[in-house]
Amino acid sequence: MSDSDGKKTLGIRGGPRSGQVKQSFSHGRTKNVVVETKRKRVVVPKPGAAKAGAGSPQSGDPSKRPAGISDAEMERRLKALAAAKANEADEARQRAEDEKRREEDRQRRREEAEAKEREQREIEEAARRKAEEEEREKREAEEARKRAAAAPKAAEPQQPPASPADAEAEASRGGAAAKAAPRKVERERADDRPRGNKARDDNRRSGKLTVNQALSGEGGRQRSMAAMKRKQERMRQKAMGGAQEREKIVRDVQVPETIVVSELANRMAERVADVVKELMKMGMMVTQNQSIDADTAELIIEEFGHRIVRVSDADVEQVIDSVEDKPEDLESRPPVITIMGHVDHGKTSLLDAIRNAKVVAGEAGGITQHIGAYQVKTDSGAVLSFLDTPGHAAFTSMRARGAQVTDIVVLVVAADDSVMPQTIEAINHAKAAGVPMIVAINKCDKPQADPMKVRTELLQHEVVVEAMSGEVQDVEVSAHTGQGLDELLEAIALQAEILELKANPKRAALGAVIEAQLDVGRGPVATVLVQNGTLRQGDIFVVGEQWGKVRALVNDQGDRVQEAGPSVPVEVLGLNGTPEAGDVLNVVETEAQAREIAEYRHQAAKDKRAAAGAATTLDQLMAKAKEDESVSELPVLVKADVQGSAEAIVQAMEKIGNEEVRVRVLHAGVGAITETDVGLAEASGAPIVGFNVRANAPARNAANQKGVEIRYYSVIYDLVDDIKAAASGLLSAEIRENFIGYAEIKEVFKVSGVGKVAGCLVTEGVARRSAGVRLLRDNVVIHEGTLKTLKRFKDEVKEVQSGQECGMAFENYDDIRPSDVIEIFEREEVERQLD
Structure with missing residues (x-):
């Protein structure tokens, strides 16, 4: 192996196979590694070696091996020798790889050092150029100031040029200054932005970023691509000469007595932060969820260039004003029938017979406690909506609400009881509401039934039935046997046909709350009778002081429906609170409108209750305090x-x-x-x-x-x-006086230690010491009190009978005279009961 070129590798005879593998590291660094694969050496024994094994040490010839070494020991030593040679080869290869890796690291560090030196030289060169440029610009600026100061002197008429040559020189200097001015302005503009921005902008547009720029961090923050695009768009619009800033839209802003800051910004179509900033400039530290008065809102609106339109709080209900329905949109609707009458005259049983459903079994004691709303389909196909109102006197107001939403009143009168107090009330309710009436004479199956008596007694209350030549229909029915039910339904259908009941199902729903309750599993639930329009699932509505969104609609059979048309009673789920029975339900467009109307109604009702319970004058306050003490x-x-x-x-x-x-x-x-x-x-x-x-x-x-x-x-x-x-039990007990005797004073004695003592004769009844006494003089009460002493002769006694004489002395009273009469009485308490 040679260390100089690094290419020759340590090999084994037999030709190892080598290759390169590219390794990737963090920060974009890579490295090529030489990998060698050594072929497995296969040792094949030579032919005839076993026969000629005399000269081979592997043969196990005892004559050729050291003395005392067996065949197994010889085999073990040969294996150890082969393993040592293999380990030596692996160590040599590993040393070669480590040397090559150290050489690559040294080369990389040399390159990084050279790169840093180049970057440092570039930075120093840039700083030097910048300093030279600034020095040159400073000199040029100084020269320009000197020329500008000399120019007014040259323009003065008292010093004309000495010769044409001087004038020509002055003109040439002025031209040079004029040429230098644009260059100076251009240089000043270039100096306004950080050095090197132009190059960076170009690189930003080209999407390239060099290593030197990333490492040096020149210029700090850079402009984003969006800023570059906005700049290019402004330059393009400026070149085309159009696209000036749009004109501000002036809006009419409706402002009530108080308004939330965020809602004001929404109505002006301005940013909430800008509105809050203007309020803070005015010295009001408010947030977007706080309210401001109308005067402050007017100042803000004028500041933003809009126009204010003042409205009152009551104007929020204008969104639910009734809309006039066009005649072509009106369609026929089922009639709403209210069953009225005296308690236990069979109203619910009659409706039960019509509906073929057991409603009475669900009421406590067989008495209807609530208003029920049901729909019935007759054999002829007509649909009727029934309201069953309680007949007890405590439910008078509930019956009144039933009469307000109804089209036809069915007055149920028992043939055996005839006209009763609640029957008269039902008649008055129907007359006050201007609703046509049908008389159903019930319990005609009883032996003591007298329908004619009913018709006669109805005359006293200005109800004239057809049998008496009047206009009010009357039908004899029996809820128990089913008698006359078909005739009653025919009479209702005839009356509905005469009324020509119509409604517009295509408009926003309008209805009345028949009943409302708080269900444990479903929350607030209201039974609503839709009077006009169609109520659909998902509609936003306001009802009385509550509002909500229709989460579900349930009909009288307990089935969920998607919508409810005119004259259809449904249970509405999705209210935020329990409304009052009799409240009107109106569908609005947005939740904001519904919430605003509900809050206004709640505040108005609260103010009304407060005003009703508050005393206004000092006399009223004193009278109220006195009343509270006595009651x-x-x-x-x-x-x-x-x-x-x-x-x-x-x-x-x-x-x-x-x-x-x-x-x-x-x-x-x-x-x-x-x-x-x-x-x-x-x-x-x-x-x-x-x-x-x-x-x-x-x-x-x-x-x-x-x-x-x-x-x-x-x-x-x-x-x-x-x-x-x-x-x-809170009533004070009644005090009753029982007179038990009279005594007449005969003589008056003065006794030391006791005072004046009257010698009396009991003329009537009995005199008791524990009883109360009054002193009468000429039948006028002079004193009322108790006895201090009652004596018979010298003995103190409890009572003295009539005809006997005795001595009496009053407690803390001495003005007694002969002939005065003493009245003796006892008091007893009697408990009182409310009527």
Whole structure:
């Protein structure tokens, strides 16, 4: 092997095969490695060696080997010798490879050192050129200043040129200065950007970056490709002479009393950061989520060059103003029928017979507690929407809401009971709503039924049926036997045909909430009767103080549907809170509109409640304080399964009480009784009333620990009776006086240590020391008090019978005279009950 050229390798006779392998390392370094493959040496014994083995040491001839060495020992030594030769060959090859690698490393380090020296020389050369350039420019700038200072003197008329030759020299100097000026400006522009930018820009465009530039890091930050493209675009537009900056668009910005900063920026189509910056310049440290007043917003809008349009908070509801429907868009819709009547007159049973479904079994005590909405398809194919309203007096307001959304009222009157108080209320509701009425005389299968009596009593309330030559249809029916059901459906269809009910299913939906409740698994659920338009899944709506997005629609059969047209009752899922029964549902375009309208309505209702509960003058405050002191209150928390039941219970509570005692509902809500309700009840010392709801486990534990009473009810009668009994316990007991005797004073004695003592004769009844006494003079009460002493002769006694004489002395009173009459009475307390 030769170390000088590095090409000759150590080999073994037999010709090793060699090759090169390229290795890659980090930072782009590579290296070629020579790899040799040694052929396996095969030793073949020569022919006849076994026969002529006398001269060979491998033959095992004892005469040719050292003494005392066996054949096995000889074989072992031969193998050891072969292994040593192989190891020696491997070590020689490894030494050759290591030497070659060290030589390559030395060569690479020499090249890197030379490259660094070249780069250093280039940097020093560039610095030297830059210093020379700056020195030259400084000299030229000094000369230019001197020429500029000399130019005004040459222009003065009092020193004309001495000769034409001087004028020509001056002109030549001026021309040289004029030629030098553009070059100077060009050099100044070149100096404004970092040295070497031109070369880097060219390299940026070509996509090349040399190793020297990367290692030296000249120039710091470089312009991006996007900046280069923008520069080229500006140069191209400037060359073409067009594409000037666009004119700013001036917008009309609507601003309410208060507005959020981000919403203001959105309405102006400006960046939020710019709006916040302007507010900070005005000294207002606000964020994009804070609100500002209209005056501040006006200053910001004018600063950005827009026009302000002031609106009030109530204008947010203008987006849901009713739209006039075109006659060609109107289509026929099913009628909405409300079943009304007195409690237990068979309203739900009649609807049950029409629907062929058992609804009564699901109501506690067979009494309808909620408004139910159902759709029925008759044998003739007509679709009817029914509303079943409770008949109990506590649900008057619920029936009123039912009459407001209905087209036809079916007044159910029992033939055996005839007209009852709730029947009269239903008639008044129907008349107030201007809704046509159909009288269904129910329970005609009973022996004591008298339909004619019903028709006659209806005349007293200005309801004249057809049998009495009037215009109101009447049908005799029996929910038990099915009698007259077909005639009733025909009468409803005839009345609906006369009304010509139409609606536009292509517009945004408009509906009324019949009932609302908080379902444990589904959240707030509202039963909505669509009155106009079509309600679809995914619609964004606002209903009362709540808003939401339709997550699902469930019809009266419990099936999910994609949409609901006019006169279709559906359960709507997707509200953010439980609305009030009777609220109007309107579909809007965006969530922002829905949220804004709901927040405005919530704030307006809050302000209204605050104004109603606040006293405005000092006299009102004093009267209210005096009233609160004289009136005892029974605080109650009410939780019900649906909104309508909660409202009815609250109204029933408000009717309980008199001028001394009243029931105050601290909170009425929908859903299960929670730990928060228990905390409020404990703080107020109030019981919790649950109507068709139960307390969850944490609430039960908290109630047991804090001693809060929870009562559960499923029928409203029992609830009202219990609350009335509890409120009666707050009434102060009535004090009654029972006169037990009279005594007349005969003489007055003065006794030392006691004072004046009256010698009396008991003229009527009995005189007792424990009783109360009044002193009458000429039948006028002079004093009322108690006896200090009652004596019979010299003995103190408890009572003195009529006809006997005794001595009496009053407690802390001495003005007694003969002929005065003493009235003796006893007081007893009598418990009172609320009516």
